[in-house]
Amino acid sequence: MRILVCVKRVPMTGGKIVLSDDAQAIETKHLGFTISPHEECGLEEAVRLIEANGGESVVLTLGPPEAEEQLRDAMALGADRAIHLVTDANEWDPQATASAIVEAVRADEATNGPLDLVFFGNEAADSGGYQVGIRVAYALERPVATGLKGVALEAGAVRCEQEVPGGRDVYVLPLPAVVTVLEGLNLPRYPSVPSKLRAQRKPVESSSPTRPEQRLEKLRLVVPETQGKEAEILGHGPGAAPAVVEVLQRIGVA
């Protein structure tokens, strides 16, 4: 079987977000990068499915040259090969991103055969658009289920579980299908040193798509004003307990 996982390079932020001088992006000079947590789980799931059923997993990203780092990390986790749609420093809006991915999927399937499943994170950690996976599915005319915490293969279909208050709702989609997943789907593995070494030698296919006109056009980023809250210090150490209980009683929970 063949599975594609789409990932996005995002910075690992700390407790405070600082913007670049031109307010176009987060200042990332001292930040590391990773892929969104949802995507990491999608990748882990894809690798497990291929380990169980045989076949090939492919990881794809639309991102700058540095995003190769994330592709190598993904291949260290077990993806067999990578597709890099190389962009410049400009962001691509969700529609443009989805179109480029659709084209890449079509090209890949033409050469390598059909993809049974395509994994997306439910939303990217940074831009949080909630739509790229769905757009790709509709363009490919494949069913898509979103926000999944459970993915299991059945004969010719995929059983999808979505958490709701009181339990999980189940969808069953015929393959080929698209799924967007949430962190919690599984506990991703840590790559071993040998797998990192192997990842260095796995193939990456690159191309440089042209960015179309942006219809959701980012103008600038803004760090929201903090409410200027000054936390009321109820005390230091265990001696603060009575003051805490007083507050809890006032709120009505104790």
Added chain:
Amino acid sequence: MTLPSQARAVVIGCGIVGNSLAYHLTDQGWSDVVLLDKGPLPNPGGSTGHASNFIFLVDHSKEMTQLTLESARQYRELGVYTECGGLEVARTEERMEELRRRMASAKSWGIEPVSLVTPAEIKELVPYIDESILLGGFHTPGVGVVDSLRAGTLMRERAVESGGLTVSANTETVGMDVENGRIRRVRTSRGTIEADTVVIACGVWSPLLAAMAGAHIPLTPAVHQMIDIGPVPRFEKSSRAIEYPIVRDMDVFMYERQDGTGLEIGSYAHRSILHDPEEIPSIAEAALSPTEFPFTQSDFDPQMLDALDLMPEIVGDESVGVKYAINGLIALTPDGMPILGETPEVTGLWSVAAVWVKEGPGVGKSVAEWMVHGESHIDLHSSDVSRFHPHQKTRAHVKARTFEAFPKTYGIVHPAEQWSSDRNLRISPMHRQEAELGAVFHEAAGWERPQWYDVNAPLVERYGVEEREAEWDARWWSPVINAEHLAMREHAGLFDLSAFAIFDVQGAGALDALQRAVLAQMDVGVGRVVYTPVLGPGGGFKSDLTIMRLGDESFRIVTGGAHGMADKKLFRDLLPADGSATLDDVTTAWTTIGLWGPRARDILASVTRDDVSGEGFPFGHCRTLEIGSQLVLASRISYVGDLGWELYVPIEQGGRLWDVLWEAGQPHSLTACGIGVYGTTGRLEKGYRAYGAELESEYTVVEAGMQRPKVKEQDFVGKEAHLRHREEEPAAILCTLTIDDHTSTSGVKRYPLGREPITLRDGTPLTDAKGRRSYVTSAGAGPSLGAYLLFAYLPPEHATEGSQELAVEYMHERFPVTVARVGAVPLFDPENTRIRA
């Protein structure tokens, strides 16, 4: 808790060093000490928080080793030391040699047990190593890991409990006020503290704090990578966090150690990655901590292969995942030594920066002693913050040298190793002439000095000088040096001494200030030159130098460039407060040319009409001569122990003087001689001691054999201790040894370079009554004696001239030595007839 408005001392920084220093200050009697950090406790986010925390005991540097041993002692006492042993492994023969040198250093500094081990023994100690790729190893069982965070916390809490220390975390220092060259107050985010003693213990942030007060702490933050992999099946059953020795795989610049169920792998193999202190993010902005930068995988790729080679069982296990990986920030200095002491720029402002966890508590105690008692037990001259020459404090120089130094962290560094970055900054006025003579330039204090001259190569055969066969012994050396030495002793030599540091002390209070500072009697006639040690309060050596009395109220101090800046601060600090004496640094106003040898007088007499005869211009005098159009201050002393003069002219005239002397010297076979002669061969034959080699604060004037018949009446620093030392039996005596047979077991002749242990012929080390080991303080050829000379302090029972019961241990072999001289009487020309001719 309100911040005190006043303090006896403010210590900024709650890393291992700040905590330790604050504790030791209170332990030594200070109270009203305030300790600040801009971060939270217990982990404010500096390098201590992510340190690898292991203590390797053996270092080639005595100073670093002493600090480490003291730190280990304190860590044990605090109950945070887990002894696991340390194993340095060798993949190459070159590294095996280095491990043999480490065995020697261990013996010199008294660290035992230590042993060289075979690959099979390595496998027994660390079963998960692939020993087939190794040639051997160096095992130090006493090596351990510490909980530095806990140690710092315990020390801090003790100090607080004693009532002497107030701690304020989350308190950022925003400014410092200096008045009349002295620190006055520290301004913080929580208030202002008046204090005239402030200590910067801020690790990678230190340069920023120093700049607030107009001082310099020349370090740069640099990255060293580390990853943690796990869970390791073999470690699952471990009952302690570390049960196997720490492994240093230094040929590939890496280390590996067990860390609970994981294996921590560190690397110094990558390119030098330097950052500016300004770039360090705040705690809020940092994803991990301010000194844990994001990991750059590409820099670690080769190291994964190296780690896999060494420990395939663990690193090659697919079930073992990479759980943690950072580019950790550490502080690096241009010469690799810490930065300790009172800054020369601001009185009362101290630095304890660029200190590793393994020296932290030792540094805390030593600097506290320095602050409280004026001197530390451990001689810290190599770490002294006042050692830096102006150019060495610049950001560019710091970066250039640390960039070059980083790859040497686990490298094999030759004792005479030269830097290649940032050269050719201080060029003497005779440089062109020297280059034309094929000078091989070595650098000291930024000056390019000829070490020897290639034009003298033919002299090697003429004098029958032997080559050194072993590459290590011959590195940064040339037989031309010995040939130049012999040529000088036969005729005369011409020396470039531009690198001297020169200070003029003048004024009505000058004599008193200098009397106070030095051992020797300074109230000598105008035109006299005094050679004198400078002592610390404990009676040990702080320096040795010469002082010329140029006038009733005018003195000129001349000292070596290497320690010049520290000497400058020493004298500055002793100037009277009433301004009746001033010190001017005239180093770059003058240049110095040395002219020595039997023909020196003939040469000098041919260029001046002034009387330079033995009666007319006796030894130990100085006066101005007219040489052509030049007024030259001639000082008749000699560090090479021969007839001749140091000749001082204004720096812009150096070229002319050199040319005049050179031409005048040709009929007398004048030879250009380099620092190889000036710094080593000349003085060793004459038994002249050197500060930083045999003269240190640990040894007394009596042990060094330099006591004068009488002690001057006037008070001077260290007088009380010195008088006491004169009454006592010395615990050791400085002797000159000769090597009887240089031949090693492989048939190659070897030449020790310094710091090797002196032992009995069976290898038993010698330890004196103060617990100090005997080791080579200086080594080099004595060409005129046809011998190879070693200086070493020997316990009195072994200090017998002619005795042949001792050996020097070099490259794990023993070479027999003879005690040629006990004390300071020279081996060459013991009556000093040549120098006093």
Added chain:
Amino acid sequence: MATLVYVEEPGDLTQQTLAFARGLGEPLQAYTAGDPVDVRGVEKVHHAEGDAFGTFAPAAIARGLVELMNAHSPSAVVASGTPRANEVLARVAAVTDLPLAANCVASTPGDPAAVTRTRWGGSLLEQARIHAETLLLTVQPHAVEAEPAQGEAAPVESFSPALQDADRVVTVRERVGSGAGGVSLAEAKVVVSCGRGAGSPEGFGIIEELAGLLGGAVGCSRAVTMAGWRPHTDQVGQTGTKIAPDIYIACGISGATQHMAGCKGAKAILAVNTDPEAPILASADYAVIGDLHEVVPAISAELRKAGAG
């Protein structure tokens, strides 16, 4: 019509979305599917009917919304930024090839229209322009003041959207599991959470104790779930569960942006931390500076004294 609002169910979020939509232009109409919803403050409610709408069928719901858009050409289509509404509008966007701005906090119609939307779960804002004939957006929960539900219930016009086969495939077949017993994190009125400072999975014992006494749920940071100490269902944060308790007691949690994105809905936050400068304190209402291993048991003891539990 000017603005069409997709309404999933009545409640606070719907009232927030209606308020937001009103700012874009009246008159407002609403769209519902499946169970009928009582909506006030709109001209009319278009209700999709049919066998496909017996369970949650997002593709079918989207198809119905597209039909309405084709029929009535609203200038804007708005929904709450809930997981399901985001999904429905994303499907609409895919079918109609319109741009979609999810999780907006402000918008000004125009040509082009301007929006301010959230990134990083709400820790960052993006100002953007939308180039499209129809403005398609969802509203960030709890970013906008809700308008009170007043006036008459709007008249309902039912319709049966013409569905494609593909629209019927994505539909909920069954519901499984009852979820873990006890209080659900998303609904809990009290949440007590802890980070790696708990020291070990066992370290959460004191957290569970306090949560139990307050009738609340236990939460944790991402570091805790990544270490395998607690299940992902306990994780509070941008990629975990978003909570909206009356009080959130965060112990040993520094306040990383992705964590704080999960508790923006909390009415009050109490931080227990050794570091008075930890980022979380800038968002907390109350704080206790101290070691959670001492403070948390002390609070539990005090609660017992006061007769709680």
